[in-house]
Amino acid sequence: MFSQTVEYALRAVVCLADRAPSACTTDEISVATKVPKPYLSKVLQTLVRHKIARSQRGIGGGITLIKTPDQLTLFEIVNAIEPIARIETCPLGLKSHGKQLCPLHKRLDEAAAVVQKSFEETTLSDLLSAPKGVYPLCESPKSAVIAEGVQPAKKTD
């Protein structure tokens, strides 16, 4: 239902949100997300083009998110990579259907609507602040990461 590119973009954004407001290099994100660097570079370019992230050259530069993690939703990222296509009019172009969908297309659009709503309601902060369980991109539980004073996203092995 979601492509490899969507998966990789989400990993990259989770990594950036985890390090925010600090910048990350493509190398750092590649290590943390286990995404091959050439593929990751293309994904990051798309995120920059869609104003999810910005890239700054030079010393102290790197990639950062434009919004803070509590303002950035899963929906915005997925939609930048592969928009969740809603069905607004009959895909067959049947005139009598128009905006009134038949049961087939209604059901497909309902499925897209549920996913859209769930993703709109989920911020990057939500993904990084779950109190229990495993932490995104990170082998150690979050409590251990905090106790050790290390950057979670770096601990991928």
Added chain:
Amino acid sequence: MFSQTVEYALRAVVCLADRAPSACTTDEISVATKVPKPYLSKVLQTLVRHKIARSQRGIGGGITLIKTPDQLTLFEIVNAIEPIARIETCPLGLKSHGKQLCPLHKRLDEAAAVVQKSFEETTLSDLLSAPKGVYPLCESPKSAVIAEGVQPAKKTD
């Protein structure tokens, strides 16, 4: 979220369900579904390979569904074309995550689960028996189609 191929396969199966238990030729399905014949042929081959449909040559032959419309679900068709991938273990292969997903992958899997459930609960009969509104693949409302005694799926223009 769903590809053109999934959309075309669903149209073809709705057409076949509408005509069941009669057989349809590829030409008939192509006209009813507005799917180009070469593309449709490939989609139908996939449906035959996944035992959704069967193809019989010769006079009186054609394509038919293997199950009756009340036994065939939307999920079976979507899954034959592009399986709804559930996330069962950490896609990054993080050992400590294993089957316990992080909040990112849990949210993605929940979205897939909701769609899977909705499609599992929807049969082809459900799509064709909605009492009101527009009828799949057909310009006329169902009541008019029945009154006129015509095959709904043929009336695409």
